Amino acid sequence: xxxxxxxxxxxxxxxxxxxxxxxxxxxxxxxxxxxxxxxxxxxxxxxxxxxxxxxxxxxxxxxxxxxxxxxxxxxxxxxxxxxxxxxxxxxxxxxxxxxxxxxxxxxxxxxxx
Amino acid sequence: xxxxxxxxxxxxxxxxxxxxxxxxxxxxxxxxxxxxxxxxxxxxxxxxxxxxxxxxxxxxxxxxxxxxxxxxxxxxxxxxxxxxxxxxxxxxxxxxxxxxxxxxxxxxxxxxxxxxxxxxxxxxxxxxxxxxxxxxxxxxxxxxxxxxxxxxxxxxxxxxxxxxxxxxxxxxxxxxxxxxxxxxxxxxxxxxxxxxxxxxxxxxxxxxxxxxxxxxxxxxxxxxxxxxxxxxxxxxxxxxxxxxxxxx
Amino acid sequence: xxxxxxxxxxxxxxxxxxxxxxxxxxxxxxxxxxxxxxxxxxxxxxxxxxxxxxxxxxxxxxxxxxxxxxxxxxxxxxxxxxxxxxxxxxxxxxxxxxxxxxxxxxxxxxxxxxxxxxxxxxxxxxxxxxxxxxxxxxxxxxxxxxxxxxxxxxxxxxxxxxxxxxxxxxxxxxxxxxxxxxxxxxxxxxxxxxxxxxxxxxxxxxxxxxxxxxxxxxxxxxxxxxxxxxxxxxxxxx
Numbered sequence: 001x002x003x004x005x006x007x008x009x010x011x012x013x014x015x016x017x018x019x020x021x022x023x024x025x026x027x028x029x030x031x032x033x034x035x036x037x038x039x040x041x042x043x044x045x046x047x048x049x050x051x052x053x054x055x056x057x058x059x060x061x062x063x064x065x066x067x068x069x070x071x072x073x074x075x076x077x078x079x080x081x082x083x084x085x086x087x088x089x090x091x092x093x094x095x096x097x098x099x100x101x102x103x104x105x106x107x108x109x110x111x112x113x
Numbered sequence: 114x115x116x117x118x119x120x121x122x123x124x125x126x127x128x129x130x131x132x133x134x135x136x137x138x139x140x141x142x143x144x145x146x147x148x149x150x151x152x153x154x155x156x157x158x159x160x161x162x163x164x165x166x167x168x169x170x171x172x173x174x175x176x177x178x179x180x181x182x183x184x185x186x187x188x189x190x191x192x193x194x195x196x197x198x199x200x201x202x203x204x205x206x207x208x209x210x211x212x213x214x215x216x217x218x219x220x221x222x223x224x225x226x227x228x229x230x231x232x233x234x235x236x237x238x239x240x241x242x243x244x245x246x247x248x249x250x251x252x253x254x255x256x257x258x259x260x261x262x263x264x265x266x267x268x269x270x271x272x273x274x275x276x277x278x279x280x281x282x283x284x285x286x287x288x289x290x291x292x293x294x295x296x297x298x299x300x301x302x303x304x305x306x307x308x309x310x311x312x313x314x315x316x317x318x319x320x321x322x323x324x325x326x327x328x329x330x331x332x333x334x335x336x337x338x339x340x341x342x343x344x345x346x347x348x349x350x351x352x353x354x355x356x357x358x359x360x361x
Numbered sequence: 362x363x364x365x366x367x368x369x370x371x372x373x374x375x376x377x378x379x380x381x382x383x384x385x386x387x388x389x390x391x392x393x394x395x396x397x398x399x400x401x402x403x404x405x406x407x408x409x410x411x412x413x414x415x416x417x418x419x420x421x422x423x424x425x426x427x428x429x430x431x432x433x434x435x436x437x438x439x440x441x442x443x444x445x446x447x448x449x450x451x452x453x454x455x456x457x458x459x460x461x462x463x464x465x466x467x468x469x470x471x472x473x474x475x476x477x478x479x480x481x482x483x484x485x486x487x488x489x490x491x492x493x494x495x496x497x498x499x500x501x502x503x504x505x506x507x508x509x510x511x512x513x514x515x516x517x518x519x520x521x522x523x524x525x526x527x528x529x530x531x532x533x534x535x536x537x538x539x540x541x542x543x544x545x546x547x548x549x550x551x552x553x554x555x556x557x558x559x560x561x562x563x564x565x566x567x568x569x570x571x572x573x574x575x576x577x578x579x580x581x582x583x584x585x586x587x588x589x590x591x592x593x594x595x596x597x598x599x
Contacts, residue, residue, distance in 0.1 A: 025141065026148035043172025044149070045123070048141065049180030056184055056372045064369055069148065074141045074369065133370040189373035196380035203387045206454055210396030258413040296394045300411045342412070343443050343466035 010050050011059075012093060013040065015078065015086040018060060024073035025051065051076055059085050115164065116146045119174050126178025129187050138181065146171065214296045221295040224321040231322030234268030234285035241315055241326060243283060247272045247356060255351045257339055260299040262290040264337065264353055266324075272358040277331040283314075284329045284355055288337065289322040302340055304347060307333045332357060398458040401434060401449040408462040414443055420558045421550050425450065427482045427508050427565070437512055437560050439552060443467055446478050446512045446560075465513055472520050472578040475513035477591040481505045484567070509563040511576060511591060514556050515549065521581040523559065528573045529566045537566055 017028050017035075025047055032040050054060045059082030067073040078086070104110060114122075120142050124135065146167050153163035171177070223230050238245045245268040253264040268285035271277050284307075290299040298320050305313055305325040313325035327335065334354050338347040370376070391397035398404045409415040417438035425433035425448055433450035444467065449460030465476025484504045511525050523544040529537040542561050549557035566572070571592070578586040588598040 024144070026145045030152075043170070043177075044145065045142070045171040045174065045177035046180060048138075048145075049177065049184055052181060052184040056374065058372075058375075062369055069151070071144060071147065072140075073144055073148075074137070131370065133368075137369055185373060189377040193373070193377040193380045196377065196384060199384040200380070200387065203384050203391075207387065207391050207396050210391070210456060211394070214394050214396055258415070259410060294394075301413050343414075343464065345466075 010042065010047070011054060012086070012089050014047070014050055014054065015059065015082055016090070018076055018078040019083065019086060022075045022077045024067060024075050026073075027067075028076075054082065058082070114168055116143060116150075116168070119146070119168055119171060122174035123178040123181065126175055127182050127185065129190060130185060131190070134185065142171075217296050217298055220298075220321040221291050224289040224291040224299075228263070228265050228287065228289035228322050231289060232287050232318030232324035234266050234287050234324055237285055237287075237315060237317050237324045237326055238268060238270070238283070240317070241283070243270055245270055245285065246276075249356055251353075253351060253353060255337065257290070257299075257301045257303065257350065259293045259297075260290050260301065261293070262288050262299075262303060262337075262350075264288050264351065267353070267355065269355065269357075272356060274331045274357070274360045282329070283326050284333070284335065285324060285326050286335055286337075286353065287318075287322065287324040291321065303350070304338050304340060306336045306338060306347070308336060308352075309333060329355070397456055401436070401451075401458050401460070404449050404458045404460050405436070405438065405447065405462070408445075408447060408460070409438075412443075412445075412462065412464060414440065414445070414464065416440065417443075417445055418552060420552055421560055425480070425508075427480050427506075435510070437550070437558060438462070439514065439556070439558060441467065441554075444474055444476060444512060444514050444558065446476060446510060448478075448480060467514070467516070469516055471589075471597070472517040472586040473513055473515050473523060473576065473589075475511060475576045475589055475591050475595075477574055477595070478510050478512070479572070480508045482508070482565070504567075506565045506567050507572070508565045509572065509574070511561040511563065511574060512559065513576075514552075514558045515578075517578075517586065519580045520578045520586060521545065522579045524577045524579065525561045525563070526575045526577070527563045527566075529564075530571055540564075 013032060014028060017023060017031055023031065026044075029042075029044050029047060032042075051060065051062075055062055055076070058079060060076045061079055062074050062076055064072055065075050120139055123138075123142065124130075127135075127138075130138070149167045149170060150163050153166055154160070158166065220231070234248060235245060247269040249267050251264060251267055255262055255264075264286060266285075266287040270282035270284070271280060276282065286305055288303060288305075290303070292299050300320075303323065305327055307327050307329045309330065311328050313327045315326040317324050329335075334352055336349045337351040337353060338349050340346075341348050371379075388397070392399060392403075395403065395407060398407070405417070405419075406415070409417050417440045420437040420439050422434055422436040425435050427433075428450055431450050431452055433448070436447045436449065438445040438447065443464040445462045445464045447460055447462035449458050451458050463476060463478050465474050468474045482505060484506055488506075489504060507529075509527065511527075515523070525540075525542040525544065527540040527542070529539070531537060540563055542563065544559050544561060546557075548559055548561075550559065551557055563574070573590070574592045575588055575590050575598075577588040580586055590596055590598060
């Protein structure tokens with residue numbers, strides 16, 4: 001159960017990164033660290049099972065292209081199905097986090113005052 | 114551990130990969146580590162330290178390998194192999210039939226567009242050592258079952274009454290046939306008679322086209338007939354007027 | 362100059378489904394072009410077209426008793442021009458369903474239409490009586506068993522009974538029993554237009570030589586309406 005949670009969580013992050021532009025694996029790691037201010041620093045190798053899983057389910061498509069560094073990299077592109085999946089998951093996540101926040105707000109021990 | 118031993122360690126957990134999948138994963142992981150390595154080098158790390166940090170950031174290769182393996186389900190590989198096997202089997206089983214189909218398509222095109230390549234009156238006349246004074250193209254179609262037949266060429270040895278009276282002569286007619294379905298061979302056999310009931314003395318061609326040589330007298334017309342095997346008789350499908358030259 | 366890289370592999374599921382599509386398309390093309398016959402009806406239509414007899418109605422069908430190894434059937438079909446008797450069998454490696462239809466032209470002016478068809482099965486050595494085994498070497502290709510069918514339809518409402526007389530010649534010098542079958546209204550197979558059809562199985566009989574078979578029609582009063590020899594060049598006995 002715990003693993004599934006983290007997998008979904010990584011999937012969501014990856015999909016949201018790809019919503020902006022097509023990226024390759026290393027670029028995603030760097031971008032994720034930058035955007036989350038180094039909160040999400042995953043083991044880099046574990047990104048690929050997630051990406052390949054998303055490719056398998058049709059949420060992303062892969063193609064090879066020369067990166068700005070001059071090397072050929074495998075880029076991932078968000079498909080229509082992936083975008084719909086992202087939208088749905090993001091909404092679920094917001095509901096979830098909103099609920100957690102509501103519970104936390106009601107906790108007297110955490111009252112900042 | 115180096116980059117390539119890391120990748121080897123990942124692969125040791127991946128059970129059944131095709132060569133192409135293996136190569137793509139290798140390129141991707143290696144590219145990732147290369148990028149990370151170069152970034153660290155630019156930050157001023159020496160080679161050994163940069164490589165160590167790169168590999169440490171990648172995480173446990175066994176865990177990466179296990180997680181990747183789950184994304185390559187064997188059952189779809191089996192389905193693909195089965196489909197490929199079935200394709201090969203089908204091609205072998207159906208090959209000879211399709212060879213015929215290709216031949217039929219070619220004959221269909223010839224019968225419709227270049228009927229002269231199947232049978233024409235000049236070839237037939239030459240076979241009997243005769244000269245044709247008049248060769249005329251025409252376009253008279255009739256149906257035979259699901260096939261269309263077209264009388265497309267007529268040849269007369271002597272079109273004038275005088276020559277016919279003196280020497281007699283032959284008339285030649287060429288017909289091409291094609292089925293509604295271009296890949297099918299036309300069925301049913303056609304014969305040509307003169308109005309006097311004289312049968313052709315020579316013919317050439319096949320299912321897609323025939324030419325006949327029929328002895329005639331001046332003023333005759335031709336009857337294109339079909340042999341009805343049930344009624345044991347010929348049925349006239351078309352009467353063809355011949356281009357006789359009227360005497361002045 | 363760029364070096365050519367191998368293309369990225371497609372996800373396995375998509376690749377497998379695409380490959381599954383290939384045999385499906387091949388089968389569809391084979392069906393459309395009649396290269397492979399998936400049903401006996403497909404051969405039937407081809408046979409009808411070949412004889413310019415389209416369309417025919419299926420009157421009756423049964424399993425072919427001489428074929429045990431592959432699916433095979435015999436079938437009576439008819440239209441207003443002819444009655445057809447066909448034998449089709451299925452060999453997956455050889456174009457699917459294959460077969461042949463023989464036809465008896467309808468004889469509207471006669472009491473009945475009748476056709477005759479036989480299917481020959483080669484006998485195996487153990488099926489030949491022991492005392493005849495010495496003949497096996499020299500004659501085995503002519504040692505056969507024949508499944509015979511007389512089929513047709515009743516053309517005149519006066520016909521109350523058809524008598525099929527079947528006289529095979531000897532087999533390995535042993536005379537074979539003749540057979541007489543009486544067909545009455547209970548045996549008719551009625552088509553959608555009300556025409557009465559019949560199928561009369563005879564044999565299997567072992568014969569190395571010719572078979573003679575006659576069909577005679579009788580009226581309700583027992584009067585003879587006509588006899589036709591259906592074997593060889595079929596003809597009416599006047």
